[in-house]
Amino acid sequence: MTTKSHQPEFVAEIIGKTLDHLIDDRKRVAVDFELAENGCMEETHVSLKRRIAAMWGFQTSGIELLEASTTWFELGGMQFNVYSSVQFSVNGKGWSTDFKTIARDTAYDEKE
Numbered sequence: 001m002t003t004k005s006h007q008p009e010f011v012a013e014i015i016g017k018t019l020d021h022l023i024d025d026r027k028r029v030a031v032d033f034e035l036a037e038n039g040c041m042e043e044t045h046v047s048l049k050r051r052i053a054a055m056w057g058f059q060t061s062g063i064e065l066l067e068a069s070t071t072w073f074e075l076g077g078m079q080f081n082v083y084s085s086v087q088f089s090v091n092g093k094g095w096s097t098d099f100k101t102i103a104r105d106t107a108y109d110e111k112e
Helices: 009-022 045-056
Strands: 033-035 041-043 063-075 078-090 093-097 102-104
Parallel strands (some): 041 078
C-alpha cells in the first residue's frame, strides 16, 4: 500500500517552512545537573553557558557568568535547581536574560 499526498508541492513547502519556524531545534538544549553539597541537584555552569549560547548565539568560551537566580522543581522526591535568569558578560559587555528576552546591562560592563 502506498500513500501519496494530494496537496500541491508548494503547499507542502509552505507547511514545512511554517513547522520549521514553530519547532526550532536550536533551542532544544540538554540541561545538566550535579549533586550539590545540600543534597539538591543543581544545574551546572557548563549547562547554563550552553543554554545562553543556544538561545542568544554567543560562543560558550566567551561567556563569563556574573550573577544568577534559580527556580526549582521536585522530581522523584529530589529537588532540582535550575537557572531562571542570569547576568553575564561577553568581551567585557554586560548582558541580562531571563531566557525569554535579553538586554544589554551596562552595570555588568567591564570597567576600564
